[in-house]
Amino acid sequence: MAGPAMPGDAAVFTRGEIEEFLTHEAALLDAWRLEEWLELMAPDARYLVPPLDAPEADHRDTLFLIADDRRTLASRVRQLLSGLTWAENPRSRTRFIR
């Protein structure tokens, strides 16, 4: 199976390639293929969810809801797949907004 173009490829992405990448990512989440989803993340990826009362804030001086780095993100994935995450049994449904 030919994978989508990956960030880091020394190429200029077409709009079609970017759309294909986003669709691929969404499909992985829908199928709960979290390990493959994690592989899409760059080593220095950050996964940030700001607090609702300070949506423009900087995670270095403000308490965020989620401020994962690659390692924390990997642990989040392992926890979700471990069967020990009671709050996610059954797991949350994902929704995509374009």
Add this chain to the structure above:
Amino acid sequence: MSEERPSEAFKTLPFAQKVGGRPLILFVSFEPMIESLVAYLGNAREYLDLMLDFGGEEVEIVHGSQAYSMKANWKLLVENSMDGYHAIPTHQRFFSQYLADIGMDASSWAGPNRIQGIGLALGGHAVIENRARALPITGTAKGELDRIRARAGRTVRPRAGASYRRLQQKRRFENFISFLGPAGFGTPDDVDALEGCQRGFAAWREVSWSDMSRGMGRGQPSSRDELQMRAFWRRWHALMQGLRGASDCSDRPEQRAAAE
């Protein structure tokens, strides 16, 4: 609206009748006849003083608030905060997956070598007293933090102090959100468990009591017993009965004898 004339809104607020405490912890009461703060806190005051004497100096308020709701009575969350036994089963993903993922040794918290404390009922104040143990600091580099802390202890330089503070703040954020909050690795499982308890309590007609007797027959209950929870519930009950002033929330001799 209220932004234009805040003073009007403030005029309707009642005046605080009594204010007491010490820097960092203030107690405010709107009840003019309330007992003195010293009498109210009783022996629990010593624990608050200890907490503030060792590490309460540099409190900083940061932005970013976290709010979440749960379909459970608030008293269940109090129980959750002070029982000594829910942590390992409820937070399995934190203790057995996350801490392992970041290379943290959790043996003082879980397993046969865990450190066990004692539970106390100081008036209506529930206390768990534990021997000091390493917190599961969940930052990306505990060694780094230890090294910087050691260096900061020897060299007094404003720059170093500032960077230490920033690193410390980063670690505190990491420590906080790794467990707490709506997307932490702990709180959602607490919420899930408490909502399950609340659903279970719908059977109150068939099962009308919640058993909190654990450790009642022991002279000194451990932190995994339920004395501290009994203290909370007894105090709550006394207040609901309209009782004023201090109330004895410890296990009475006849209760202990019955439990034995």
